Amino acid sequence: MTRIKCCGMTRIEDALLAAQLGADAIGVILTARSKRRVDIAQARAICAALPPFVGTVALFMDDEAALVREVIDAVQPDLLQFHGNESDAWCAQFGRRYLKAIAMGDGVAALPRLHDYPGAAALLLDGHGLGEAGGSGKAFDWSLMPTDLKQPLILAGGLSAENVAAAVRIARPWAVDVSSGIESAPGIKDPAKMAAFVQAVRAAG
Numbered sequence: 646m647t648r649i650k651c652c653g654m655t656r657i658e659d660a661l662l663a664a665q666l667g668a669d670a671i672g673v674i675l676t677a678r679s680k681r682r683v684d685i686a687q688a689r690a691i692c693a694a695l696p697p698f699v700g701t702v703a704l705f706m707d708d709e710a711a712l713v714r715e716v717i718d719a720v721q722p723d724l725l726q727f728h729g730n731e732s733d734a735w736c737a738q739f740g741r742r743y744l745k746a747i748a749m750g751d752g753v754a755a756l757p758r759l760h761d762y763p764g765a766a767a768l769l770l771d772g773h774g775l776g777e778a779g780g781s782g783k784a785f786d787w788s789l790m791p792t793d794l795k796q797p798l799i800l801a802g803g804l805s806a807e808n809v810a811a812a813v814r815i816a817r818p819w820a821v822d823v824s825s826g827i828e829s830a831p832g833i834k835d836p837a838k839m840a841a842f843v844q845a846v847r848a849a850g
């Protein structure tokens with residue numbers, strides 16, 4: 646079964662609907678680099694509203710360590726996600742499990758970077774270019790998804806109800822991650838798109 650993370654939640658009602666529909670995790674974005682940014686109080690309210698067994702992920706992109714610590718204390722997310730040029734040692738300093746996003750927009754040139762994060766709980770392969778923010782809606786060449794890495798791989802970038810079944814079939818990821826493909830506007834999730842996305846992933850197996 647392919648797990649599902651719905652990212653970029655800015656409203657409690659959207660996060661609750663994702664949970665009801667069967668999403669395995671939701672993401673809240675704390676970095677100023679995002680148009681889906683929430684403040685710490687919003688992130689805490691969204692995460693605290695969720696039922697048990699739905700994971701929470703707090704996202705950062707080249708942010709100050711002090712912000713990450715503040716979020717850990719206030720929000721208590723299950724996982725951290727780092728989306729920028731952070732090193733593995735930098736990500737590990739918080740003593741928390743983390744996902745490391747890898748920009749796959751450069752195609753094969755990005756592949757060596759997949760070996761730079763042995764401490765990450767999983768790698769999230771995203772469609773944008775190096776140095777660009779996530780949530781871009783850009784897909785990458787799914788056939789580049791490696792099969793020889795020990796870490797679980799999360800497929801992200803430009804996924805939607807229309808293409809996710811093909812993506813799962815080609816890339817065989819541990820999980821898929823989606824943001825703009827389930828939105829009506831940045832940070833505003835669309836119930837019909839979210840339901841169709843979860844259904845398409847479940848049908849894909």
Ligand SMILES: O=C(O)c1ccccc1NCC(=O)[C@H](O)[C@H](O)COP(=O)(O)O
Pocket residue numbers: 652653672674676678679680681704705706728771772778779780781782783801802803804822823824825826
């Ligand atoms: O979504 C953002 O606005 C964002 C900004 C800066 C860093 C990371 C960001 N999102 C990270 C995610 O995990 C997204 O879900 C992922 O990039 C996929 O987004 P999309 O292509 O829109 O499905």
